[in-house]
Amino acid sequence: MKMEILIRTGTRISFFISMFIVRLPRVFLGYLLDRISFSKDATGVVCKDLRNQGIHIFEERLAEDAVFALLKDFEDLKKSHKVDRSGQQSGRIYSPGVLSPLLASYAEKIKPFASEFLSTKRVKVEISYYQESFSSSDVENIPGGDFHVDDNKANLKYFIYLSDVSEENGPFSCVPKTGSWRLKASMMRAILWELTHNRKYLYDYRLDKAKHLSSEVKILGLSGLNFLVDTTSLHRANPVISGMRKVAVISFNRIF
Secondary structure, three states: HHHHHHHHHHHHHHHHHHHHHHHHHHHHHHHHHHHHHHHHHOOOHHHHHHHHHHEOOOHHHHHHHHHHHHHHHHHHHHOOOOOOOOOOOEEEEEEEEOOOOHHHHHHHHHHHHHHHOOOOEEEEEEEEEEEEEEOOOHHHHHHOOOOOOOOOOOOOEEEOOOOOOOOOOOEEEEEEOOOOOOOOOOHHHHHHHHHHOOOOHHHOOOOOHHHOOOOOEEEEEOOOEEEEEOOOOOEEOOOOOOOEEEEEEEHHHEEO
């Protein structure tokens, strides 16, 4: 009995240390660093677009052979990785950091843009993944299929479409000018997320989705289209109505 009490006490102490020494201070530090970063003038076109709108679409699509190489990388990884077919990881092969050497090469090309946006050279790839999406009537089986934000810490995602994406193929969409703490209750949302890691706070907490629906921008284009998004902006993956969608994604944030 005494041992059980000691274990429970130790668990509670560990929780409070993690919460009040690490996790919550990280929220406030992140907010402070964001305020400092976004007060600085952006010089590059990419960073200006990200600061002003929350999105930058690169003018040049990846060449066909580059897209083919990424698709082959995806297929090769399928041979050694389990691909979930339901839930929020449906169709996704992912890894903390870089998933493959090929994606690492793209991460290095994009990292300078992330560094300028975050105003620091201490930038890391938090996660990277390939994803294949098919038609589904259940929003729970569409990763990011409802409007949400990512964590409320400065976060930048690089997307590459590996298939043609029309209105029918589940395009990514976002609401410009809603990122970087602009949304109502952003600080409380960030705190509640850190306290619980319950995704309802990123998807539902004081988010007036109907208000922003008319401002939603759907990203449509041919395979090879690539773009950067501040995913503290309100965003979602639209459902696939017909066909499918394949995408590669690399997510960047600060090293604390």
